[in-house]
Amino acid sequence: MAGPCPADFERMAAELGGFTCDGAQPIIGLRNPFGLTNWTLPVLEVLVVACAVLALVHAVRRYRAGDRVPMALWWAPVVYLLVIEIPVYFPNLVGAEDTENSMGVVFVHNVFAVEFLWDRLPLYIVAIYPAMTVLAYEVVRAFGVFARRGILAGAVSVGFVHHCFYEVFDHLGPQRSWWLWNTASEANQPAVAAVPANSIFLFATVGPILVTAVILAITRRRDGTGLDTFPRLVGAILCAGIATPIGLIIVGVPGRIAGGGGVQPNVGAQAVVLGLLTVAFLAVGAWFLAGAWLRRADQPLASAAPLVWLSGSAYLAVFALLWAVSLPAYFAAAEGVTASGTLTGSLPYAVACWLVCVLVLAAVRPRGTDGPAQVAVPADSGQGGAE
Template structure:
């Protein structure tokens, strides 16, 4: 098993409290009450339950409402995961050790795949979050009023808000560990979180995936209903092409990777993240104003959009409260348990944005002028 547990992977696994040696190559199951800490099974339940909820909602949107975007987005997220994650876990297998290296390692949760590198909850995280963001923006009517590109930009912003609440907390609670020795990819960072990850994985990936799915499977003038085979092929294409969009979006900062250019790279990534926020806040403000207009066309208001985002935010707020004592007792960004803390101010900003999005959805979908029978 040594080829799946090199020195860097072994070091990260030990930091997380387990060993990567003798791991099961396909799947391993553990006692959920015997994990590294008590927050982990609650995180699994939140994310896996959300993915199941999202799948049920997506299936109903397709079969009952005739809209295949949700179901395509759900499965395109899995295709994207299958393309992007294995090279990150095993860069040697794909000849990427010199170009990428080992970036991070997940802790072991209840169900693990691929030599303990891929937790089931991570598989579920992609469709759960992509569906959360898409449904929030769709319920706000951004896609109807502004089209796929603007809607996808709004999705990128929404994912930034909800993802970074999770991303800034995970390393402290040992959900995963970043390979800090890999400065080529993991620097610069905001507290313990690499800024490349914040921009590319938390925003660009979901925005690009949504744009490709809506472009390929969404309703268009002159295009009739797609067959199941057409939806499947277009779903595969959207998921497989998303990493290419990420590579293109990463070019500006990657041109200044390494050497004495870290400050320039940080400035570029900060600017890119700021643009995500500016575009998202403009579109959110537009959606908030539109909800007050009498001529605003009705947008379906499914239970998923009104329940899961609030549940996701609420559970993460509880998890943050659990983490705060150790956070404030940390010395130079390291807790007494030896784990790095995230950025509290940025997580709080994301939580505020997420709360604003939730409030906007509730306001828009409970308005008398667009009230309709409840859909799940």
């Protein structure tokens, strides 16, 4: 058998897409995009990779203009992804499988056209981290939260925007067989429909907050020139990429304490704590964005970078289509399970997030030269320039 493949992985992989570890490549594997589980997989893959490419092109342009923050925010989430998800993919390698109170195999991705690490890591997952982080940062930057409120407020606002974009995707994935959550794993309880509360709170909300805060704190500490050399840029990327998983572990402690540990944790208490924490972070981020929007008569919002705005608009348009074609199976599902046996997410949650994303993109739509267009990175704002 090629690669470390525990029994839970083999069982879930067979259920999800009818694949196994036999013949999987340790570094990179390629498949016919027209031979995947269903047509939505290649559509998702092309969409997310295209968004990541647009974000990278934008980051390169800003880098050449003297603003290194978008470049750091593109690469730091990739480091963070590798640090935190590889142990999740291979729990048997870090002693987290088949032990009391362990998380076991938390989820299994379906196989896409491009795969890494014995078919554990699809290319689009690598791409979605930087694509969504840069998008959320640029939206918040255009709102002026960093300049007016500072790094911490801006970072929390990034978490709010990132959360909304991410949950549009997160609540559709299980139904369309993009991945399969292990419902027997303690890490996936409690859940909102098919989506674990830990995913909603930690990965959709807190992760981008920590990445953004660390990158901008490093920049600010060096009086706005902390990323002006390649070694410093790499150092900031590595620091944020490694610090974020540590921060997630710390922030996740209240939920674990509420559960009480043991073989059967208190899921109800966990749901209350994780729910309150998520609402608190989102409410604060929404408050800062709303405040900036309400002041737009005195200080108009800047235009978002055109390439980033384009990627966000394409993302929302394609997901509107993907959700639309998935609604018949969603409404025909019995107790959250479709006729094909896949779990459904929360349609109201996804719709609410989609609408928020439309509103924030509309607020910072490109308007030519009517918005502020800064090139230099202000030493006291933690803010990059507009494209």
